[in-house]
Amino acid sequence: MTFKKLYTYRFELFFFSLTTILFGSLFFSEILYSEVISHVLFLTNISSGYIIFSKKPEQSKISISLLILALIVIIYRFIDNSISNTTDYIKVSIYFVFYTLITFEIIRQVWRSKEVTKSVIFGLMSGYVCIGLLGFFVFFSIELASPNSFYGLTKGATIAENIDSLMYFSYITLMTIGYGDITPISNVAQKATMLFAMMGQFYLVIVTAVVVEKYIRHSNLKE
Template identity: 45%
Template sequence: MKRLFDLYPHRFTIFLISLLFVLFGTLLVPFDLFNTYVTPIFFVVNILAGTLLISKKKKLHGFFIALFVIIIVVVLFSSYVVTEEKVYRYIEFAILFSFYCFVTFEIIAQVWQSTKVNRGVILGLMCGYICIGLVGFFICMAVELLEPGSFSGLPAIDLNPESNRDGLIYYSFITLLTIGYGDINPVSDLARNASVLIGLLGQFYLVIVTAVVIEKYIRHSGKTE
């Protein structure tokens, strides 16, 4: 536990690096190899880094240690052992969805409550924005599971989360960044509402959270001068 606290000042750096590997690992490792064998490992590292974010909250220690163990078992089991049973994929999906929602909230809270802006806060700001994109992916995936075919342009339309994972991650971030290439489109009312929600979350984050950090940086710089 002491070693965990020693890493706490670097929590945003570790978490950001693990996020970047999860999102862009296919640029370094062949696509099929990465998705089949490497992605689960990086997800485990990312989850461990996310757990580090709340390591100083004593009331949550026991809960998150148990949650971390459950996530590791489910992710590794569903990725390397079970290939046909979709129930394990759904359990993995639900746990990861809950985890990233909480971690996103915790990152935003820590950035918001910071008294001065340093490199860690800037990295935390970046982590929060990327996490919103991941939460958006889980929202889109939930929509697709509830109403298959809600998004046109996906490589596969079925109930296997792995089939449409990359397409929906891409769609979530394209929507968050307000690029909107149009190669994947929401065709159901639920999917359209989810897309609007993702866009609003991104804009609220930039307008409110980023603005607060900039204001703190300007105020702190003024006092230093």
Template identity: 40%
Template sequence: MFLITLFAILFGSLFVPNIWFENWVSPILLISNLAIGVVLVSKKRFLYIVLLVLLILTFLIQVRDAFTETLNTSLSLLKLACYFLFYAIVSLEIIKQVAKAKSIKSNVILGLISGYISLGLLAFFMFLTIEIIEPNSFSGLVLEVDANLNLKEQLLYFSYVTLLTIGYGEIVPVSELAQKGAILVALIGQFYLVILTAIVVGKYINQQSE
């Protein structure tokens, strides 16, 4: 379910009108993803409490946003911080589980995919926070009628392009903070692929030879 909601967050806008997806569907999917994450770490009391607090905070802010048209920058940043912490914790937990796995089964592969997608969302929330704190940190953003919606869609795209180190170049980080963030995301993406893939392949080879 965790992986399914991640894919829905990424590609749901292809099947639902953008404005509906951004205003209603995406928040529901993100909250659902957080709730599933809380269940996944329920055996670890400390992490369970931390993620539960993040879930409650995010839910309350999201409900407030749904019924209020006025934008509260402080609450928006708090919500982004909650999402950032959540996906940072989840990514680390997935990495730990993959590294500790004694045998390579389908759940390990799915966990590996979930961790990588979570890193992309982690990058997205970081870049969105940077753009809110320092406007115009990225050049090449094309803002049309709904500037907020377009900004999120394009930064989500930029986050995964950077994580995958594709770098088409149509969106470019121009502020120092955005540039450092882009470097960090690219490095994390490479480390994840190289190190974790090597661990999984090594364990799979050992598993087959036994």
């Protein structure tokens, strides 16, 4: 498959690698997933994100640099586990920068698309999922810096063991479902929760509405 062909299916590839991050823990033990599998899946997703950036040289270089840096940090953490908190901060920062860049790029490409194709729909979904991941990294950082910022996490568990819970909380917040089983306690956690709940609504109301309007308009022109 040529690189041009890969670019045609860039959103599909990115979306499916995203779903493995969200649901990969269903097929592995919690510890194995958080300590090993999740790192592999995130690196794979960053690699697929490079295809989305491929027509923007500067951002392509940044994504490759972040991929290499993330790989180095992960390897170093396995070699010296005594500095796990430090490497976790660095790793989360790397992922946050990448998903911030890729979210804006996906939204930009979807927004500027002249016709709503299947690929654009996957791009639309990918952008929404990316916002949830951004929320997860923010909540993870808050809990890492200030433990017990969220009520409902497993007591006595390490931050790594609460990854799934924080991921779940991020998407529940994004979708404004709010079951209440996990709730933000600290002021920073509450403000971050409000921010990502609003971001989810803005995305649905603005970006999704624009894509739907384009689809309706082009469908009418074809009739």
